[in-house]
Amino acid sequence: MSIISERTQAPSLAVESFAGTLDVLSRILPARLLKPRVAIVCGSGLSTLASSLRDVVEVPYSSLQGFGKSTVEGHRSALAFGLTGEGDGIPVVAMLGRFHPYEGHSLSTVVYPIRVLARLGVRDIIITNAAGSLNPNLDVGTIVSIQDHLALPNLTGFHPLLGPTRPNYPRFLPLSTAYSRPLRRLVFLAAHALRLPRDALAEGTYAWVSGPSYETPAEGRFLSAAGADVVGMSTVPEVLAAREEGINVCVLSLVTNKVVIPEYKSVREEVQAELAGKAIERAPEAEVSHEEVLSVGKQKAEVMKSLVAKLIELIAAEQEK
Numbered sequence: 214m215s216i217i218s219e220r221t222q223a224p225s226l227a228v229e230s231f232a233g234t235l236d237v238l239s240r241i242l243p244a245r246l247l248k249p250r251v252a253i254v255c256g257s258g259l260s261t262l263a264s265s266l267r268d269v270v271e272v273p274y275s276s277l278q279g280f281g282k283s284t285v286e287g288h289r290s291a292l293a294f295g296l297t298g299e300g301d302g303i304p305v306v307a308m309l310g311r312f313h314p315y316e317g318h319s320l321s322t323v324v325y326p327i328r329v330l331a332r333l334g335v336r337d338i339i340i341t342n343a344a345g346s347l348n349p350n351l352d353v354g355t356i357v358s359i360q361d362h363l364a365l366p367n368l369t370g371f372h373p374l375l376g377p378t379r380p381n382y383p384r385f386l387p388l389s390t391a392y393s394r395p396l397r398r399l400v401f402l403a404a405h406a407l408r409l410p411r412d413a414l415a416e417g418t419y420a421w422v423s424g425p426s427y428e429t430p431a432e433g434r435f436l437s438a439a440g441a442d443v444v445g446m447s448t449v450p451e452v453l454a455a456r457e458e459g460i461n462v463c464v465l466s467l468v469t470n471k472v473v474i475p476e477y478k479s480v481r482e483e484v485q486a487e488l489a490g491k492a493i494e495r496a497p498e499a500e501v502s503h504e505e506v507l508s509v510g511k512q513k514a515e516v517m518k519s520l521v522a523k524l525i526e527l528i529a530a531e532q533e534k
């Protein structure tokens with residue numbers, strides 16, 4: 214998959230086979246689950262976000278035309294339809310696993326499920342991810358409500374909305390209000406209702422990179438200097454497709470590791486200190502791993518789950534107004 218082939222394949226049109234997908238869903242799902250009002254995208258290690266749903270019907274991606282297969286550990290490959298909240302319940306759909314371009318998926322495949330969710334009637338989407346911290350104030354375990362993004366791939370031609378103009382879609386999508394302010398407000402109200410500690414939830418900007426390598430320290434400093442607080446390899450294409458489809462977007466990043474390590478010191482300083490007989494303060498040389506990312510996801514699963522469940526309740530109440 215090269216940028217050129219992405220450009221020339223008219224990505225937004227290539228794999229659209231909505232009728233088939235919707236037909237399968239309408240045959241499998243009971244009527245009360247077929248029209249979800251809110252969707253969740255579960256990030257790396259966060260599939261348990263859907264475990265608070267009841268009356269769940271899981272539909273494997275393999276049975277849905279146009280869907281790829283998630284190949285990353287910590288991502289399953291199914292849609293989970295279910296209910297949350299009291300009484301009749303609020304119909305919700307969760308993507309248990311997403312697609313990343315680094316897996317070899319085209320950008321059109323990456324965003325295809327979002328377009329299907331739009332056709333099911335989803336009006337609000339909560340997109341979650343695991344991310345590295347670029348901001349010294351954001352510690353591992355912090356949940357970050359994303360208010361903006363910095364997407365170098367988009368600015369340099371790797372963009373999910375490239376392709377011929379389509380009827381009923383904006384040619385030039387504005388993004389200045391992509392991260393819904395009303396939904397971000399509800400995130401903080403949900404945290405308040407749950408009495409989460411003040412530092413459990415922060416606000417910040419997400420940098421999208423293609424991966425699959427993690428950042429070098431210099432890349433981390435670069436993204437931080439450019440204004441990003443956390444970095445990850447997903448989410449932004451989904452946000453763009455959701456906005457193009459008219460869905461309100463809320464993004465929650467779980468900080469799973471630090472990318473910018475403030476104590477960074479040069480080897481030269483270390484050697485000079487050593488030669489001068491001074492005590493050597495070695496720079497930490499930690500390496501991030503996907504196992505570490507998944508393990509933080511596991512540790513924080515409960516708090517993420519309760520925040521998302523409360524947020525859905527508040528969203529549903531707003532939808533009813």
Ligand SMILES: O=P(O)(O)O[C@H]1O[C@H](CO)[C@@H](O)[C@H]1O
Nearest residue numbers: 256257342343445446447506
């Ligand atoms: O963004 P999600 O899918 O949560 O996953 C994040 O974790 C993986 C790296 O550990 C990358 O895929 C990165 O994007």
Ligand SMILES: Nc1nc2[nH]cnc2c(=O)[nH]1
Nearest residue numbers: 343344345444445446506
């Ligand atoms: N690019 C990137 N993605 C991540 N996902 C979880 N942690 C990281 C990280 O440090 N960098």
